[in-house]
Amino acid sequence: MSQLFDPVRVGRHTLQNRLVMAPMTRSRAQFDGTPGELAARYYAQRAGVGLIVTEGTQPSDDGQGYLSTPGIYTDAHVAGWKRTTDAVHAKGGHIFIQLMHAGRMSHPDNTPHHRPGVAPSAIAPGTGMFTVKGMQDIPVPRALSTEEVRQSVADFAFAARRAVEAGADGVEIHGANAYLIQQFLAPSANTRTDEYGGAIAHRARFAIEVASAIADAIGADRTAIRLSPGTTLWGIDEGVEGPDLYRYLVAELDKLGLAYLHIAHQGDEPLLADIRKRWRGKLILNRPGRPREQVGADIAAGAADLEAYGSMVLANPDFVERIKANAPMNEPRREGFFGGTEKFYTDYPTLAEAEEA
Known part of the structure; x- marks a missing residue:
């Protein structure tokens, strides 16, 4: 247990411990994608973890899928995120903005x-999606042209530069959970016949090009990626080649010298062991x-090397202190996960506040 609280070098940063706040969509941004005033308080409250990974943040208009998710490609977005990164840094924390293109999940x-x-x-x-008109079926997406795929790579790199401009310590590429990058990996979502479809190396190309472009834009030591091998969400099926695809992809990403690899583990222990062997950098594991x-x-x-936690950090702004003290945890309230005000967002009590109450 003591290793949890040891400092660790990740990319160009030394983190105060090995506990990570996993990315969690909270759907409280303004309609134009600018993070709201409460976001700075929410993330700063949780700055005791070694690293905060923000909610998924779209790199372009096309990248948005859900209501009220933040962006990081306009001046207003940068100004909104700057309030948040300043607040986290004032508490001694580190924060990576997760770049998430929803793709067909829109x-x-x-x-x-x-x-x-x-x-x-x-x-x-x-599947369906919640909208301002309630639940609606997600329509058939438009297939990207080859040139548009390359433009999407450029959009990711542009958003990464804007994230650094906003004070982020780095960015995490969202290559997991059935969004655009994993859609390219899965034959059930990718039937292309150009260089981005078909063989394993072709389906992995988009993820590798995004990671390489971002590393060139802001430095490999400020670039990371999250993967979820074996996810079957929302029509994603990576097929029998899935494990071999990830063995190939991780080995290729390893050549870039990224800050870390973040795995949302789905239970394939032999594959996880193979990934660990192929990845020479820091590995964050989220079970x-x-x-x-x-x-x-x-x-x-x-x-x-590090472990990521979601709902326990969401409900416990003093998560690290509670782990150290073996103290009871607040229970997360699902009714406040998405959208709303400060209720079940910034009003979860710390141990000290609970004792006072």
Whole structure:
């Protein structure tokens, strides 16, 4: 357990401990994608973890999928995020902005331009999405042209530069959870016949090009990526080649010297072990639903260098102190996960506040 609280070098930064706040969509940005005033308080409250990874943040108009998610490509976005990064740094924390292009996981009613989502191929995910008009089916996306795929790579790099301009310590590329990058990886979502579809190396090309472009733009030591091998969300099926695709992808990404690899683990332990062997840099492991008593187990076993936690950090702004003291945790309130005000966002009490109450 003591290893959890040891400083660790990640990219160009020395983090105060090995606990990470996982990215979690909170849907409280203004309609234009500018983070709201409460975002600075929310993230600063949780600056005791070694690293904060923000909610998914779109790199372009086409990248938005859900209502009220933030962006990082306009001057207003930069100014909004600057309030947040300044607040986190004032508390001694580090913060990476997660760049998330939703791809086909989008509805026209949720985006600035009200166009259908874009994707590797014109294949709908077969699910619904909450919009201002309530739940609606996600329409068939428009397939990106080869030139538009390359423009999307450039959009990611531009957003990364803007994130650094906003004071972020780096960016994490969202290559997981059925969004655009994983859509390119999965044959169920990618039936392209150009250099971005077909063989493993072609389906992995987009992820590698995005990572390389961002590393060139802001430095590899400020660039990271999150993957979720084996995810079957929203029509994603990586097929029998899935494990070999990730062995190839991780080995290629490793050549770039990125700050870290963040794995949202789906339970394939042999594949996780192979990824660990192929990745020479820092590895963050997120096991969704990991129980409190298992905190620190992957670091102690050598399976990861850092561990990421979601809802426990969401509900406990003093998460690190509670782990150190073996203190009880606040329970996360699902009704406040997405949208709303400060309720179940910035009003979860610390131990000290709970004792006073």
